[in-house]
Amino acid sequence: MASIIRKIFGLHRKKITKKDSITGRNNSFPVPYLSKLEGNQLQPGQSLIVRGIIVGKDEFVINLTSGPRVELDEDVTSLDNRLLCLRTDISNKKVHLNACINGEWGREGTVKHRWQPGDEFDIRVRCHEEEYEVFIEHKLVAKFAHYLPLSNVTHIYINGNVELYSVSWEGKYYSVPYAADVPGNFYPGRKLYVSALAKKKAKQFFIDFHAGQDIAFRVNPRFPAKKIVTNTKIGQNWGQEEKMQDEPFPFKRKRNFDLLIYCEENRFVIYVDDCLIGTYEHKTSPRTIDRLSIEGDIILQGVHLK
Numbered sequence: 001m002a003s004i005i006r007k008i009f010g011l012h013r014k015k016i017t018k019k020d021s022i023t024g025r026n027n028s029f030p031v032p033y034l035s036k037l038e039g040n041q042l043q044p045g046q047s048l049i050v051r052g053i054i055v056g057k058d059e060f061v062i063n064l065t066s067g068p069r070v071e072l073d074e075d076v077t078s079l080d081n082r083l084l085c086l087r088t089d090i091s092n093k094k095v096h097l098n099a100c101i102n103g104e105w106g107r108e109g110t111v112k113h114r115w116q117p118g119d120e121f122d123i124r125v126r127c128h129e130e131e132y133e134v135f136i137e138h139k140l141v142a143k144f145a146h147y148l149p150l151s152n153v154t155h156i157y158i159n160g161n162v163e164l165y166s167v168s169w170e171g172k173y174y175s176v177p178y179a180a181d182v183p184g185n186f187y188p189g190r191k192l193y194v195s196a197l198a199k200k201k202a203k204q205f206f207i208d209f210h211a212g213q214d215i216a217f218r219v220n221p222r223f224p225a226k227k228i229v230t231n232t233k234i235g236q237n238w239g240q241e242e243k244m245q246d247e248p249f250p251f252k253r254k255r256n257f258d259l260l261i262y263c264e265e266n267r268f269v270i271y272v273d274d275c276l277i278g279t280y281e282h283k284t285s286p287r288t289i290d291r292l293s294i295e296g297d298i299i300l301q302g303v304h305l306k
Contacts, residue, residue: 086134093115135256139254185287230244258273
């Protein structure tokens with residue numbers, strides 16, 4: 001009944017995210033924001049992730065440009081190419097997608113949003129050889145073909161009625177199953193970030209922390225049962241499964257997500273999309289963890305250790 005009422009009256013539940021040093025969300029920063037891509041040029045498989053909070057009723061823009069000339073003034077009489085322009089009209093609940101090449105706008109596309117002032121937002125652009133995929137609140141809402149090659153993108157520009165929590169380029173193309181060593185072991189204070197997209201018919205996936213032949217920690221989200229199961233395997237014996245969260249299941253099919261696992265002295269702390277999901281007490285020393293593996297019904301978009 002509550003979900004029906006929300007649909008009828010357009011109500012929605014705001015995300016309750018953790019703003020602390022673990023999630024890195026304890027500080028916001030203002031716009032305008034202009035950043036140059038450092039190092040190698042933009043590669044297919046990478047994702048731009050922009051998170052923040054809406055602070056006004058008008059609009060904000062996220063532009064991928066071919067240079068630093070992003071606003072007209074006394075010294076700048078023409079702007080660099082906007083290879084992808086996302087203009088969010090807050091009051092009218094629309095996001096406009098377009099590109100402007102040599103002063104000429106292309107054909108505009110429009111998708112709807114549900115944000116209002118005070119809401120947190122998550123916008124992602126995943127880059128491919130021929131197109132951009134645009135995700136709003138972890139849902140794929142549009143595909144936008146390149147007007148110019150991806151290598152022409154040099155800057156990110158954000159401005160308007162928002163404050164930002166984070167702006168980052170992450171990821172590449174990954175194969176699943178995925179495996180990697182954990183240099184220096186997974187000692188207390190370390191973090192694992194996993195960004196992924198749950199497949200259309202996803203049933204489950206696994207994230208395993210290996211300690212030699214043992215599995216010190218397994219995280220196993222199960223979609224049909226809508227539960228997250230955790231466990232440890234020592235020798236050939238699995239321990240007692242633990243159900244992680246009492247809150248609603250945080251994963252959805254055809255939606256991307258960010259999973260953060262933080263190691264404390266006595267336990268792991270797990271977040272999904274910056275929301276605290278639960279904890280798991282160590283059954284063996286995390287300092288023996290030397291390898292990571294990921295498998296299941298997901299498309300990996302980013303994996304990194306800190």
